[in-house]
Amino acid sequence: MLPPQSEVWGLRVLTLAGLVVAQLVPATHLHHVIGAVLMLTLMAFTEFWIRIDITPMWRRFTVFGITTALLAAAIAVTPMAGIASWAGYMLYASLFTGPPMLLCVAGSCVLMTATQRNGWHNLLDPWWASILCWALNVVIGLAVVAVIDARESTLLRRRELTEELIAERSRNAELQQELLEQARRSGVHDERARLARELHDTVAQGFVAVVTQLESIDEDDLASSVRDRVENAKALAREGLGEARRAVNALQPLPLAARSLATALQEQLALFSRRHDIAATLRVDGSPRPLVGDDALLRITQESLANVARHSGATQVVTTLTYLDDTLLLDIRDNGRGFTPDETRRCPDGGFGLTAMAERAALINGTLEIEAEPGAGCVISVALPFPASTDCVGTPRSADRAETRR
Numbered sequence: 001m002l003p004p005q006s007e008v009w010g011l012r013v014l015t016l017a018g019l020v021v022a023q024l025v026p027a028t029h030l031h032h033v034i035g036a037v038l039m040l041t042l043m044a045f046t047e048f049w050i051r052i053d054i055t056p057m058w059r060r061f062t063v064f065g066i067t068t069a070l071l072a073a074a075i076a077v078t079p080m081a082g083i084a085s086w087a088g089y090m091l092y093a094s095l096f097t098g099p100p101m102l103l104c105v106a107g108s109c110v111l112m113t114a115t116q117r118n119g120w121h122n123l124l125d126p127w128w129a130s131i132l133c134w135a136l137n138v139v140i141g142l143a144v145v146a147v148i149d150a151r152e153s154t155l156l157r158r159r160e161l162t163e164e165l166i167a168e169r170s171r172n173a174e175l176q177q178e179l180l181e182q183a184r185r186s187g188v189h190d191e192r193a194r195l196a197r198e199l200h201d202t203v204a205q206g207f208v209a210v211v212t213q214l215e216s217i218d219e220d221d222l223a224s225s226v227r228d229r230v231e232n233a234k235a236l237a238r239e240g241l242g243e244a245r246r247a248v249n250a251l252q253p254l255p256l257a258a259r260s261l262a263t264a265l266q267e268q269l270a271l272f273s274r275r276h277d278i279a280a281t282l283r284v285d286g287s288p289r290p291l292v293g294d295d296a297l298l299r300i301t302q303e304s305l306a307n308v309a310r311h312s313g314a315t316q317v318v319t320t321l322t323y324l325d326d327t328l329l330l331d332i333r334d335n336g337r338g339f340t341p342d343e344t345r346r347c348p349d350g351g352f353g354l355t356a357m358a359e360r361a362a363l364i365n366g367t368l369e370i371e372a373e374p375g376a377g378c379v380i381s382v383a384l385p386f387p388a389s390t391d392c393v394g395t396p397r398s399a400d401r402a403e404t405r406r
Helices: 005-024 029-049 057-077 078-097 098-116 127-215 222-251 261-276 294-312 353-363 399-405
Strands: 279-285 316-323 327-334 367-372 378-385
Touching: 029 057, 057 078, 057 098, 057 353, 078 098, 098 127, 127 222, 261 279, 261 294, 261 316, 294 316, 294 327, 294 353, 294 378, 353 367, 353 378
Parallel strands: 279 316
Antiparallel strands: 316 327, 327 378, 367 378
């Protein structure tokens, strides 16, 4: 606790004024010297205690006691030095409350009374005049204290209102940013749904028509060379239809409101394992929490599994979800033939492949890393940060990331 600067400067100014006035009042040279020494000592003591923590009550009473003693001694030598006691009204109102404050104000009023009566030796001549002066000083002191309290209450309230306004502005900015992000995500989902419908109604249906027409051809009426070409055309049309359907499925939004990401991944892995006869397991570390990018992570997993089935020749896939304090990690590891990431940025069939997965991760403020080498399989790792307000308890440390991949 430090005293308010306004009260400190009041004490400095009045102490200096007491020193000057005391030297101007006619007195012996010795009295001037002693008075000057006492007032300079008071000034030095003031500069000392305003720089230390006076939160403990005993320190505040020590300041009051030493200041009062120095002023009392100065008044005994040169009474006009006591004008510095006026600062006690402001200072003690800031340092004390309740009965301690009343006690200190009453003590300051005694000093003021001695100054007004021109020294301690005149307090009893007559005594009732001193009591009257003291009572008047107490009334004035309490009025000053009341004014100071009212002013400080007003300043405190203004400060609180300012802090509330700043906090509210910050919350509004965060809310606006959240609304913009929601609008962006909604726009992305709507556009993806539109593209999915367009692909379904045009490209996919066109492939269906081509396959239907090719299958309606009676192969018995065709020459052997033509029959081979028709079979190749059928295979290409079916492959194109499958790719179109996969594109439509990838573009459609995946609502996960009714299930968790871990549950959805477990279902996808089970379906993948049945279709391709590849062992697929899921491991979850940490405390699962929902995240706005869960649907994108599911799509990335689907694309990774599709790549494993088509290109890797793997017999096992391990998918790991790791919930850290501020990040969600998704690792998809296979034991396939592997590849060189720098040389393989697009799938052989013309799809977007790894580049598409990286772009999908970037759309949700995540990052995608690829660890692969020929003959050693591949690891697809996605790191997605949690919002700052997310509370995470009991999750692994970030340093465990390398270990979780293994």
